[in-house]
Amino acid sequence: AQKVTQAQTEISVVEKEDVTLDCVYETRDTTYYLFWYKQPPSGELVFLIRRNSFDEQNEISGRYSWNFQKSTSSFNFTITASQVVDSAVYFCALSEAGSGNTPLVFGKGTRLSVIA
């Protein structure tokens, strides 16, 4: 069975601090996809990144970076120099097999509050 665990329920940081959101996953598949979504107060889930299980290269996009470690089944997300606009709930998700377009299994989310 697949499972995604986001152990941090809520995190508060002061603006400009760096923050890392943890994600640990379980799956029996050798091919799978991992995702991060952002859910601002408006409610719409905003796609941030998709990574397949064969690509362990870390990725950086502006202030965002992701660290995928298959050995520990983790896919952590770091925001550098956080801003108030980063305040949201962040979800890590897992998709089995294929193209990653199978239904997503989400973690419970981490609520990030960035204080000015």
Added chain:
Amino acid sequence: DTGVSQNPRHKITKRGQNVTFRCDPISEHNRLYWYRQTLGQGPEFLTYFQNEAQLEKSRLLSDRFSAERPKGSFSTLEIQRTEQGDSAMYLCASSLVGQVESEAFFGQGTRLTVV
């Protein structure tokens, strides 16, 4: 392209009533998903379609729930004889699969309150 659109945004209904939600996916997307999200939880998969075919239904989808996508475009999710436990945000997402693929794009959801 206006993204995934869901209507209504909010619905309050009395227990025992039937409700229907609509989702209009991104026009060229052939896959459409329904999820349910309760307070403090991540979205949970309910069902999904490839064009008009319903490919999978979660065990969460009781007999009171039915979803359709008759022409492979918009979809409806109906809940019959609503219960207070049905109160949640119902999210729709769409994606493109095939030679060109995309990640899932989500709508803003329909928040259901059963009183």
